[in-house]
Amino acid sequence: MLKKITHTFIHVLDQDEALDFYVGKLGMVVQTDADLGTMRFLTVSTADDPDQQLSLAVPGPPLYDDATTAEIRELVAKGAAGGGVIFETDDCQGTYERLKAAGVEFTQEPTERFYGIDCAMRDPFGNPLRFTQPAEGPITIPSPEEFEAQA
Numbered sequence: 001m002l003k004k005i006t007h008t009f010i011h012v013l014d015q016d017e018a019l020d021f022y023v024g025k026l027g028m029v030v031q032t033d034a035d036l037g038t039m040r041f042l043t044v045s046t047a048d049d050p051d052q053q054l055s056l057a058v059p060g061p062p063l064y065d066d067a068t069t070a071e072i073r074e075l076v077a078k079g080a081a082g083g084g085v086i087f088e089t090d091d092c093q094g095t096y097e098r099l100k101a102a103g104v105e106f107t108q109e110p111t112e113r114f115y116g117i118d119c120a121m122r123d124p125f126g127n128p129l130r131f132t133q134p135a136e137g138p139i140t141i142p143s144p145e146e147f148e149a150q151a
Contacts, residue, residue, distance in 0.1 A: 007043065009055040010083050011076045012125045015042050018056040021124050025102045026087075028054070038062045046087070054085060079126025092117040092133035114142050 012018040019042070022028045028044040031053050038061060043053040057063075059072035075081040089095045092110045096119050100106065107128075108120035118132035 004051070006051060007053045007055050008083075008085070009057050010085065010123075010127050011059050011072060011081050012056045012123070012127070013058065013073060013076055014125075015040055015056055015058055017124055018042070019044075021104075022054070022056065025099060025104055076125050076127070079122055079128065081127065084128035084130070086118075087129070087131040089131045089133050092119060092131065095131055114146075115139055 019030070022044045023030060027047070029047050029050070030043070031045050031050055032041055032043040034041045040058070042056045044056065045051070045053045059076065060069045064072060072081060096106065096110050099121070104121055106119060106121045110117050110119040114135070116133050116135040118130050120128065120130045122128055
Protein backbone atom coordinates (compact mmCIF):
# COMPACT_ATOMS: atom_id res chain seq x y z
CA MET A 1 0.00 0.00 0.00
CA LEU A 2 1.09 3.55 -0.66
CA LYS A 3 1.80 5.42 2.57
CA LYS A 4 2.47 9.07 1.76
CA ILE A 5 3.77 11.53 -0.79
CA THR A 6 7.42 12.38 -0.14
CA HIS A 7 8.37 14.53 -3.15
CA THR A 8 6.53 16.87 -5.48
CA PHE A 9 8.32 18.19 -8.56
CA ILE A 10 8.02 21.58 -10.23
CA HIS A 11 10.09 22.89 -13.11
CA VAL A 12 12.36 25.87 -12.62
CA LEU A 13 14.71 27.42 -15.16
CA ASP A 14 17.58 28.22 -12.77
CA GLN A 15 18.13 26.30 -9.54
CA ASP A 16 20.24 28.99 -7.87
CA GLU A 17 17.52 31.56 -8.54
CA ALA A 18 14.97 29.04 -7.25
CA LEU A 19 16.99 28.66 -4.02
CA ASP A 20 17.07 32.43 -3.59
CA PHE A 21 13.28 32.53 -3.90
CA TYR A 22 12.18 29.40 -2.02
CA VAL A 23 14.80 29.57 0.74
CA GLY A 24 15.79 33.24 0.77
CA LYS A 25 12.31 34.73 0.44
CA LEU A 26 9.80 32.04 1.41
CA GLY A 27 11.94 30.71 4.28
CA MET A 28 12.04 27.08 3.20
CA VAL A 29 15.06 24.89 3.99
CA VAL A 30 17.25 22.80 1.70
CA GLN A 31 16.82 19.07 2.22
CA THR A 32 18.91 17.74 -0.68
CA ASP A 33 21.39 19.43 -3.01
CA ALA A 34 23.22 16.69 -4.85
CA ASP A 35 25.24 16.69 -8.06
CA LEU A 36 24.25 13.44 -9.76
CA GLY A 37 26.59 14.01 -12.68
CA THR A 38 23.87 14.33 -15.29
CA MET A 39 21.69 16.59 -13.16
CA ARG A 40 21.45 18.46 -9.87
CA PHE A 41 18.86 16.97 -7.52
CA LEU A 42 17.60 19.86 -5.38
CA THR A 43 14.79 19.67 -2.83
CA VAL A 44 13.41 22.08 -0.24
CA SER A 45 10.77 21.78 2.45
CA THR A 46 9.10 23.85 5.10
CA ALA A 47 10.99 23.80 8.38
CA ASP A 48 8.09 22.05 10.13
CA ASP A 49 7.59 19.30 7.53
CA PRO A 50 10.95 17.98 6.24
CA ASP A 51 9.37 14.75 5.00
CA GLN A 52 7.31 16.56 2.33
CA GLN A 53 9.89 17.82 -0.14
CA LEU A 54 9.52 20.05 -3.17
CA SER A 55 11.97 19.19 -5.94
CA LEU A 56 13.12 22.20 -7.94
CA ALA A 57 13.90 20.49 -11.24
CA VAL A 58 15.44 22.03 -14.34
CA PRO A 59 13.95 20.47 -17.46
CA GLY A 60 16.61 18.66 -19.45
CA PRO A 61 18.59 15.44 -19.78
CA PRO A 62 18.44 12.76 -18.55
CA LEU A 63 14.68 13.17 -18.07
CA TYR A 64 13.87 14.85 -21.40
CA ASP A 65 15.31 14.99 -24.91
CA ASP A 66 16.28 18.37 -26.41
CA ALA A 67 12.95 18.99 -28.18
CA THR A 68 10.89 18.17 -25.09
CA THR A 69 13.21 20.28 -22.92
CA ALA A 70 12.67 23.30 -25.20
CA GLU A 71 8.89 22.84 -25.09
CA ILE A 72 8.84 22.53 -21.29
CA ARG A 73 11.10 25.59 -20.86
CA GLU A 74 8.72 27.60 -23.05
CA LEU A 75 5.71 26.48 -21.01
CA VAL A 76 7.49 27.26 -17.73
CA ALA A 77 8.38 30.75 -18.99
CA LYS A 78 4.67 31.34 -19.76
CA GLY A 79 3.57 30.06 -16.35
CA ALA A 80 1.73 27.24 -18.11
CA ALA A 81 3.79 24.20 -17.16
CA GLY A 82 1.08 22.79 -14.89
CA GLY A 83 1.45 21.99 -11.27
CA GLY A 84 1.64 24.48 -8.47
CA VAL A 85 1.87 24.43 -4.71
CA ILE A 86 -0.46 25.46 -1.90
CA PHE A 87 1.19 26.20 1.45
CA GLU A 88 -0.54 26.55 4.81
CA THR A 89 0.10 29.48 7.11
CA ASP A 90 -1.24 30.57 10.50
CA ASP A 91 -1.37 34.23 9.41
CA CYS A 92 -2.17 34.87 5.76
CA GLN A 93 -2.13 38.67 6.02
CA GLY A 94 1.13 38.75 7.98
CA THR A 95 2.82 36.31 5.60
CA TYR A 96 1.60 38.34 2.63
CA GLU A 97 3.00 41.57 4.10
CA ARG A 98 6.37 39.98 4.95
CA LEU A 99 6.75 38.44 1.47
CA LYS A 100 5.58 41.59 -0.32
CA ALA A 101 8.20 43.58 1.61
CA ALA A 102 10.78 40.99 0.48
CA GLY A 103 9.92 41.72 -3.15
CA VAL A 104 7.59 38.81 -3.91
CA GLU A 105 5.04 39.70 -6.59
CA PHE A 106 1.47 38.63 -5.91
CA THR A 107 -1.31 37.87 -8.37
CA GLN A 108 -3.99 38.06 -5.68
CA GLU A 109 -4.12 39.77 -2.30
CA PRO A 110 -5.37 37.90 0.78
CA THR A 111 -9.04 37.09 0.26
CA GLU A 112 -11.51 35.52 2.64
CA ARG A 113 -12.99 32.28 1.28
CA PHE A 114 -15.23 29.60 2.72
CA TYR A 115 -12.15 27.47 3.49
CA GLY A 116 -10.10 30.28 5.02
CA ILE A 117 -8.03 33.22 3.85
CA ASP A 118 -5.66 32.80 0.95
CA CYS A 119 -3.68 34.68 -1.66
CA ALA A 120 -1.74 33.89 -4.82
CA MET A 121 1.68 34.57 -6.27
CA ARG A 122 4.04 33.11 -8.84
CA ASP A 123 7.62 32.07 -8.37
CA PRO A 124 10.24 33.70 -10.65
CA PHE A 125 9.53 31.04 -13.29
CA GLY A 126 5.76 31.45 -13.42
CA ASN A 127 4.76 28.50 -11.23
CA PRO A 128 1.51 29.30 -9.40
CA LEU A 129 1.78 29.32 -5.61
CA ARG A 130 -0.86 29.98 -2.97
CA PHE A 131 -0.86 30.06 0.77
CA THR A 132 -3.89 29.58 2.91
CA GLN A 133 -4.82 30.28 6.50
CA PRO A 134 -7.44 27.58 7.15
CA ALA A 135 -10.83 28.60 8.49
CA GLU A 136 -11.46 27.89 12.14
CA GLY A 137 -14.13 25.34 12.93
CA PRO A 138 -16.19 23.37 10.45
CA ILE A 139 -16.17 24.44 6.81
CA THR A 140 -19.50 25.17 5.20
CA ILE A 141 -19.34 24.57 1.48
CA PRO A 142 -21.21 27.31 -0.39
CA SER A 143 -23.89 26.69 -2.98
CA PRO A 144 -22.76 27.16 -6.61
CA GLU A 145 -24.34 30.62 -6.59
CA GLU A 146 -22.57 31.64 -3.38
CA PHE A 147 -19.31 30.22 -4.74
CA GLU A 148 -19.67 32.28 -7.93
CA ALA A 149 -20.31 35.40 -5.88
CA GLN A 150 -17.00 34.82 -4.04
CA ALA A 151 -14.96 34.36 -7.22
